[in-house]
Amino acid sequence: MTAAVSDDRKEAIEANKMFLAYIFRNTHHAENIRLGGGRVDQEGLAVAVAKRDWEAAKKFISDEVVLAHCVAGTPAECCRQLEAFVKGGLNLPVLLPTGTQEARKKVIQMARELGS
Amino acid sequence: MRVGLCFDGFYSIQEMIELARLADEVGMESLWMSDHLCFRDSLTTSMALLAATKTIKVAPAPMSPYSRHPIIYAMSIATMEEFAPGRVIASPGTGNAAALKEAGMESPRPLKTMREYVEILRRFLRGETVNFEGEIFKINGAKMGFTPSTTIKMYLTAVRPRMLQLGGEIGDGVLLSGGCSPGYIARCVSDIKTGTERSGRLPSVS
Numbered sequence: 001m002t003a004a005v006s007d008d009r010k011e012a013i014e015a016n017k018m019f020l021a022y023i024f025r026n027t028h029h030a031e032n033i034r035l036g037g038g039r040v041d042q043e044g045l046a047v048a049v050a051k052r053d054w055e056a057a058k059k060f061i062s063d064e065v066v067l068a069h070c071v072a073g074t075p076a077e078c079c080r081q082l083e084a085f086v087k088g089g090l091n092l093p094v095l096l097p098t099g100t101q102e103a104r105k106k107v108i109q110m111a112r113e114l115g116s
Numbered sequence: 117m118r119v120g121l122c123f124d125g126f127y128s129i130q131e132m133i134e135l136a137r138l139a140d141e142v143g144m145e146s147l148w149m150s151d152h153l154c155f156r157d158s159l160t161t162s163m164a165l166l167a168a169t170k171t172i173k174v175a176p177a178p179m180s181p182y183s184r185h186p187i188i189y190a191m192s193i194a195t196m197e198e199f200a201p202g203r204v205i206a207s208p209g210t211g212n213a214a215a216l217k218e219a220g221m222e223s224p225r226p227l228k229t230m231r232e233y234v235e236i237l238r239r240f241l242r243g244e245t246v247n248f249e250g251e252i253f254k255i256n257g258a259k260m261g262f263t264p265s266t267t268i269k270m271y272l273t274a275v276r277p278r279m280l281q282l283g284g285e286i287g288d289g290v291l292l293s294g295g296c297s298p299g300y301i302a303r304c305v306s307d308i309k310t311g312t313e314r315s316g317r318l319p320s321v322s
Contacts, residue, residue, distance in 0.1 A: 002294055019124055022152070023295050026214050028275045036297030046214060069295045086117070088301030092322040094120035094148050096294050101131050105138060111119040112142035 001085055002070040003095040005078055005106035012072035013063050015099035020069060021057035025049045036068035071095075075110045082114075120146040120322060122294065125155035132161060133168045140169035146205065148175045148291065148322075153183070153215040159192050166200040174200070177291055178209025178273035181233040182221045187258055190240035197264040207291050208233055209273025227278055228252055234270060234286055241268055271322065277307045284311020289320035 004015035023029060025046035033040050041060055048057035066072060071081040086093055095111060097104035121139045123132045136147055147165050151158035158176040165174050174196070179189050189208070197204040210216075210226045217223075232250040239246045243263035248255040272283035273291045283290035290308050292301060305321055 001296065018126065020295050022124075022126075023212070023293060026212060028213065029293070029295065032275070032293075032296055032300040035299035035303065049214075050218065068297050084298045085296075085301060088298045089305030089321055090292075090301060091289075091320040092118060092120050092145060094122045094146070094291075094322050096122040096124055097135065101127075101134070104131075104135055108121065108135060108138050108142060108144065111121065111139070111144050114117045114119055115143055 001082075001093065001095065002098050003078060003082075003107045003110075004070070004072045004097070004099045004103060005075055005110055006072075006099065006103055007074055009073050009077075012099070012103075013066045014058070015103060016066045016070040016072055017058040017061040018054055019096060019098060020061045020066065021045060021049060021054065024061065024065075032069075033065070036065065038062060038065035038068050040065060075106065075113065078107075078110055079114065118145045120144060120148055122148040122150060123156075123161070124150050124294070125152045125158070125161070129156055129161055129164060132156070133164060136165045136169050136172070140172040144172060146173040146175060148177050148207070150294075151176060151178055151180065151211065153212065153219050159196075163196055163199070166196060166203060171203070173203045173205055175205035175207050175271065175291075177205075177207030177271070178211055179207065180209065180211035180216070180223075181229050181252075182211065182216055182223050183219075186233055186236040186253065187240060187255075190237055190260060193237075193268060194241060194260060194262065194264050197266065197268055198262065201264075202266045204268055205271055206237065206268050207271045207273050208237065209291070210279070211273075225252065227282055230272065230279065230282060231286065234272070237270070271320070274304075277303075280304050280307035281311035281314075284308035285314045286311075288317075289322060291322050
């Protein structure tokens with residue numbers, strides 16, 4: 001799952017949007033989106049991604065959709081959010097770090113704390 | 117809790133290598149290098165990640181049967197395993213249908229294609245002379261000139277129910293798509309378990 005660690009919650013949420021935009025244009029994610037409780041205009045999103053217009057594409061991904069499908073926030077918030085994903089039955093959560101390089105490093109630091 | 121790290125290929129290889137070294141140092145379990153068409157290449161990046169790290173496992177994922185013939189995939193993954201024995205995971209999967217279509221590659225009959233793909237890959241990696249007359253692939257006596265020293269585990273990448281079931285049936289594990297909600301993950305795990313009941317094995321879910 002995509003993960004963005006930041007003390008600025010809004011920044012963390014925004015950092016996850018490009019990846020979600022890239023994959024949620026695929027119709028096979030429709031049921032996943034529905035079960036997450038959100039709505040995404042997948043047709044409009046597909047047009048934006050096809051143009052590689054990422055700013056337009058990210059507008060199709062609401063903050064609520066990010067929070068339903070990603071972890072985003074401070075390390076403590078991310079750890080709490082991660083638990084909900086693991087409870088679904090994952091043997092190994094795999095984190096996809098987003099945001100700036102420094103923010104990505106914070107995801108790895110969080111992983112170290114989870115493993116210790 | 118052990119955790120893996122995934123790269124989407126959206127940022128530079130230098131940045132990924134820096135993060136991979138850090139992940140290796142802190143003891144993360146594995147690196148999963150996405151094969152997103154039009155972004156950084158999964159196989160060449162995975163080799164660079166292996167070269168830059170010491171113990172962490174590396175998985176190029178997913179390798180699509182529509183873009184990489186099984187012999188090409190077997191050659192690549194076996195070369196990686198020869199370079200870093202015991203540190204390579206294979207993750208075949210059909211891939212991003214929209215991206216394949218953009219590149220002019222159709223993705224018909226995904227279940228049959230994946231079932232044949234995995235069988236052929238395993239036979240190549242075991243060093244067999246492969247004669248295969250499938251509905252999708254035909255192999256006419258090809259045999260790898262070298263074989264891996266360890267058994268490479270296969271984690272099928274899957275999103276939809278029947279592919280998840282197939283992953284449970286024939287995979288050593290199943291890699292879910294990024295962006296799955298907790299509710300969808302639970303449903304995926306249920307589908308995978310349905311598949312395992314056919315095989316009697318217990319795959320891992322990542």
